[in-house]
Amino acid sequence: MSTNPIEFNIAPVAECSVLVTLTIPPSTHRSPTIYAQYIARACDAIRQNLATVLMNVTPAYHSILVDYLPYRISEQQCITQLNLLLTQTLSSSIKTNDTGNIIELPAYYSLETALDLHRYQEKGLSLNDVIQYHTSQTYCVSAIGFMPGFAFMSDVVSELILPRHSTPRLAVPKGSIAIAGSKTAVYPSESPGGWNIIGHCPLPLFDHHQLKSAQGTQPSLSLLNVGDTVHFTSISKREFIKLSRGVSNG
Incomplete structure (x- = not known):
C-alpha cells in the first residue's frame, strides 16, 4: 500500500492475472482527469519496467488489470515487483501540466x-x-x-x-x-x-x-x-x- 497522494491495492483475480486498484484520498482533488493521469502513469511504468513478463496491461477508470506470463514470473514475484514499482511511480502528485498526448x-x-x-x-x-x-x-x-x-x-x-x-x-x-x-x-x-x-x-x-x-x-x-x-x-x-x-x- 502506498502513501499520499494516492493509494493502491494489488490482488490476484484469476490465474495469471492481478488487479491494481487505485484510490485517491478525500483530501486530494478526485476528478476523472486526475484519476486518468495516475492510471496512465502507472500503466506506462508497468509496461516499460515489466515488459518481459507481461501479456496485457488493461487500464480502466480506477484499476489496471495485469496479465503476466507464469513461466517467467510467479504470482508473488509479480505482486512484489508491482508493489515496489508503483510505490515509487505514484509517490509524487500529478501537476496541472502533467498530461498525456x-x-x-x-x-x-x-x-x-x-x-x-x-x-x-x-x-x-x-x-x-x-x-x-x-x-x-x-x-x-x-x-x-x-x-x-x-x-x-x-x-x-x-x-x-x-x-x-x-x-x-x-x-x-x-x-x-x-x-x-x-x-x-x-x-x-x-x-x-x-x-x-x-x-x-x-x-x-x-x-x-x-x-x-x-x-x-x-x-x-x-x-x-x-x-x-x-x-x-x-x-x-x-x-x-x-x-x-x-x-x-x-
Whole structure:
C-alpha cells in the first residue's frame, strides 16, 4: 500500500492475472482527469519496467488489470515487483501540466450525421447549440473498453447529458461521435450501440491491420489512450469529405 497522494491495492483475480486498484484520498482533488493521469502513469511504468513478463496491461477508470506470463514470473514475484514499482511511480502528485498526448479530433456535425439530434431538440437545443457545447470542452480519456480503441471521455457539459437508448441500434457507423450519460466517445468500428449520435469523425482511431503483428503490451494501435487530452473541432462537409478521401487513400 502506498502513501499520499494516492493509494493502491494489488490482488490476484484469476490465474495469471492481478488487479491494481487505485484510490485517491478525500483530501486530494478526485476528478476523472486526475484519476486518468495516475492510471496512465502507472500503466506506462508497468509496461516499460515489466515488459518481459507481461501479456496485457488493461487500464480502466480506477484499476489496471495485469496479465503476466507464469513461466517467467510467479504470482508473488509479480505482486512484489508491482508493489515496489508503483510505490515509487505514484509517490509524487500529478501537476496541472502533467498530461498525456493532446489530440485534436475533426468533427462533422450535421443533420445527416447527428442521428439523434431530435433527442436534443426535444430538450430545446439546436444543432448549433450541440456543436457549441460539445466543442467547448477539453476531454480526458478515462478508460478504453467495449471494443478495441473505444475511448470513454469525461465529461460533457450538463446540457448534453442524455441516457443511452433503451433499445440499441444494430449497427452504429464507424466514426460516429456519441454521448451516453456524461461521457462522450467515437465509435472506432461499426458496431451495435445505444449511445446518442451527434456527429462523425473521419479519422481512424484503431489500426486493425496491425493486430496480427502487434505485441500484447503495445499501446500504439489506438489513437486515443488513457490519460490523453482530446478536443473536438467542428469542420465543414467539404473538409469532412476531403479528410475521408485522404484516409481511404492511405
